[in-house]
Amino acid sequence: MSPYPLAVPTGYRVGPWTVERPLGAGAFGSVYAAVRDAGPGELPPRAALKFLPTGTRTPRQLRHLRDLAEREVELLGRLRSPRLIRMYEALTVDDPAHPELDGATVLVLEEAAESLQTALPRLSATDRARVLAQVCEGLAQLHGAGWVHGDLKPGNVLLMADGSARLGDFSTASELDGTHAYSPAFATADYTPPELLWSEFGEHGTRIRPTADLWAFGVLAHLVLTDGLPLPGGTPSARRDAAVRYARGAEELRLSPELPAAWREIVADCLSATHEDRARRAGRTAEPLSARVRAAAAGRPPRRPRRRALAAAGGVLALAVAGLGVTLLPDERPPGSPEASGYERCASRSVCFFSEPEGGGEMCAWDGDDPDWFDGVSDCAWAAASSPRSVYNNGGPDPGGYIRVAYFARIGLQNRLGCVERGDRRNLPAEPGVRSHTWAKTC
Structure with missing residues (x-):
């Protein structure tokens, strides 16, 4: 008995793809290495084909497997990230001569080693x-x-x-x-x-x-x-x-x-x-x-996530955090330092948002992403009532080009408002207010 939910023979063709060999199998899908027909095109020369058998099952099974396929197509179509396998296209097998394959959904995925x-x-x-x-x-x-x-x-x-x-x-x-x-x-x-x-x-x-x-x-x-x-x-x-x-x-x-x-x-x-x-x-x-x-x-000492973003007002860092385990970032100036004013309060390798233009007022700072400023990595409480009016990207921490910061009007990285390059500091309009951000490769 084949260990694959859907056995596909070597040399089988789906669209421009020819199956070479099996790669693996899960509860519902079978994955095969495939090569594309020679010739120009945007698709890569090689890919992994994931077969989901949707055409020859009972109505309940068919509906559920189609839902699985649609979910995967939707997710992979929206997320093109270096840490998630890319999907190039979705195909449907039309082959009545092979009823075990007829109607199968095929996801064309980036091939892994x-x-x-x-x-x-x-x-x-x-x-x-x-x-x-x-x-x-x-x-x-x-x-x-x-x-x-x-x-x-x-x-x-x-x-x-x-x-x-x-x-x-x-x-x-x-x-x-x-x-x-x-x-x-x-x-x-x-x-x-x-x-x-x-x-x-x-x-x-x-x-x-x-x-x-x-x-x-x-x-x-x-x-x-x-x-x-x-x-x-x-x-x-x-x-x-x-x-x-x-x-x-x-x-x-x-x-x-x-x-x-x-x-x-x-x-x-x-x-x-x-x-x-x-x-x-x-x-x-x-x-x-x-x-x-x-x-x-990287072998650095572990540090628990800060429960609140760094808040500052009047040029003095308000780190009222006794017993909360908050630690200063490596390049952060201590409270009361004469240099700690305006944009200069923002620690190296952080992105900082301020309640007033030109880095004035209160400050919230992060050294990573935060898809929810009010219930996420850090709590930036003042931003719920008073929209940030300025921002400073003081050097992104991520390798691979993630050095810019995109910011959004809604929680969950939705409704993009803008993006700041490394070293950029700028004022922001009062509305709509910023509610989340992420490090990005491009602006």
């Missing part, structure tokens, strides 16, 4: 940490766009020919509706957070939040860094039972002694037993976590 699952035994400790940092960046990009992956695991982390990592397989990805999304609930048990192990499956699926991906990232990080899963048990069902006991306080989380010190707090925060604790310790999305993961991967 292999998955993290197959490559992991060969990766060095440095490469493993680097891959985890890039996976977390991918989750941050996904969450920033308003989606939850829902099935993060080694088989869905794809390594490109240059060794970089990207997230793939968005069949269970779900778009957020407010604070929740609805998943078809086909996630892998070992990577499912405890609160979803007994959650009800409603008409639209299971209600999930981005913190479900953070739990999965904690499991993934523990596996990648120690070659072992964080919960005990020789089978998925035994580990699921251990997760339930842990969530109910009947069992403690025992991280492997092989887990590097720089990663222990990160993994422990991601594996908080409840959504509420996870959101408090790791963040409501992957964006605040991503900065900590990058620091751990």
Whole structure:
């Protein structure tokens, strides 16, 4: 019996593509390497074809599989990010002579070299940490766009020919509706957070939040860094039972002694037993976590995300943060410094927004993205009542060209208002007000 949900023979043609060999399979899709017909065109010469068998099933199966395909097409069509596998086009097989293939939906995807699952035994400790940092960046990009992956695991982390990592397989990805999304609930048990192990499956699926991906990232990080899963048990069902006991306080989380010190707090925060604790310790999305993961991967001392943005008024930093664990950025001037006035209050490698023109009034600063200024990485409370009137990009932290800052009128990186180049400082109109921002490659 074929391990592939849809077996496609070598040499089979779909549009301009010819199937070469199988690459892998999931619960519903079969993935094959393919080559494009010779000749000019915008499509690459090689791609991965993901076949979803929608044409020969029962009406209920057909409808569900079509929904999966449409969800993946929608997500990948909107997100063209370096940390997410790109989709080039979607095709439908028209082949009545082969009823097992007739009507199948085919997603034409960027071809990866292999998955993290197959490559992991060969990766060095440095490469493993680097891959985890890039996976977390991918989750941050996904969450920033308003989606939850829902099935993060080694088989869905794809390594490109240059060794970089990207997230793939968005069949269970779900778009957020407010604070929740609805998943078809086909996630892998070992990577499912405890609160979803007994959650009800409603008409639209299971209600999930981005913190479900953070739990999965904690499991993934523990596996990648120690070659072992964080919960005990020789089978998925035994580990699921251990997760339930842990969530109910009947069992403690025992991280492997092989887990590097720089990663222990990160993994422990991601594996908080409840959504509420996870959101408090790791963040409501992957964006605040991503900065900590990058620091751990680079060997820098870990730093918890700041609970509030840096606020300043009258030229003196108002850091009333005793006991809150807020730390100064490396180049930040101390409160009361004579140089700390106007735009100069903005620390190096940060983007700062001010309540008054020319860097005056109160200030909120970030060293990363924030898709929600009022319930995200940092709390910029004054911006809810008084729109920012100036901005300063004091040097972006991201490699690969992410040195500009785009800002938006709505939470969730929607309704783009403008963009500032590195080193640029400018005044902003009073309306509409800025409510979120992200580092970008181009303006």
